[in-house]
Amino acid sequence: MANFTKKAIEASFIKLLTERPLSQITVKDIVTDCGINRNTFYYYFEDIPKLIETVVEEDMVTIIQSYPTVDNFGDCLEAVLDTALSKKRAVLHIYHSTNRDIYEMYLWKVCDYAIEAYLSTVLGGHKIKENDLDIIKKYLSSLGFGIVSNWLRNDMSDDIRTVLMRLMDIKKGMLKEMIHRCEET
Amino acid sequence: MANFTKKAIEASFIKLLTERPLSQITVKDIVTDCGINRNTFYYYFEDIPKLIETVVEEDMVTIIQSYPTVDNFGDCLEAVLDTALSKKRAVLHIYHSTNRDIYEMYLWKVCDYAIEAYLSTVLGGHKIKENDLDIIKKYLSSLGFGIVSNWLRNDMSDDIRTVLMRLMDIKKGMLKEMIHRCEET
DNA sequence: CACCCAATGCCTAATTTTCAGGCATTGGGT
């Protein structure tokens, strides 16, 4: 079945998280908001951190699934930004809590995924050393993670789309140049 | 509890009703859309007409509850129009089906309610004969019902808000005049 | 016109989900 109750818990949580910081939200608040028994919360979630994890993970999984292949990893990053923007206050309240690590864990996953998919697209027939490939991956995913982190750190105040477009533009030829340099002869 | 499943059934139904006429929607379609067992449908609803009734009734009850007192029954009518507009295609598919009677039944209820509440506001201390009062009620509720019916008949194509405002304007003094004529001395 | 098949409405029994109430522990605020 479709677990409407579980979804309702998540929805209430996001709703409350839009209203106030995580530290001011209790399990009781959540179950009261969606009109269910407190035990039902524990039936679906171990605790609030697990609920956060579920909510964040679902978003990130949705993003990943909507990019089976990645031509330009800027597009995938943009999906992360769009999703975050759609529930801006809630995301910031998670990010500015003791549970930032949960958000970052899944952000890394998305960045790693995007880079992996992107590289397999771009590399094509080129063969480069495993070591060099790892370094390029680290470079790209760190770039992605850093961009989003910096944006969150500034409470999403930057015009991230413009920044992103300009950045992708600047580094456009760089990757192929890097690949060329690392290519095995 | 909050019956999330029941609400999901109603939501799926409205969704499907936005896509195609009532005659092309089966119980199976509905349960498939919201991912539940067919028996669960029958757990909550006797059949599709009952589902229609529930959906329509909930809308109308919401409208009535949001008007504990009615100063101008045009406002209450407007709420009916707004609700209908918000799910235009679905409402029209109900209206243009063999179940129009269900919609009309609750439309009458809202009109009757609005008129009842409105008259008790307007009448104040005036005392008029029971018979005359009944006639005035019939007149007003028929007016309301007729306006909405005519609008639905034309597939909500009229600029109903303007029509309504103008009509309320025209008949502004008429009611007090009628009351005055019927007043017992 | 007869046929067919999908849809309906209903049933039973098993399973899953939700609830009520209680209890020991924890930790932040006064």
Added chain:
DNA sequence: ACCCAATGCCTGAAAATTAGGCATTGGGTG
């Protein structure tokens, strides 16, 4: 240092959902 609300967990009862089946109906097709 204390208190009280929140937590996490437990049990058993109740409610909701499921699987699977069955007889009936009615619209569409050959």
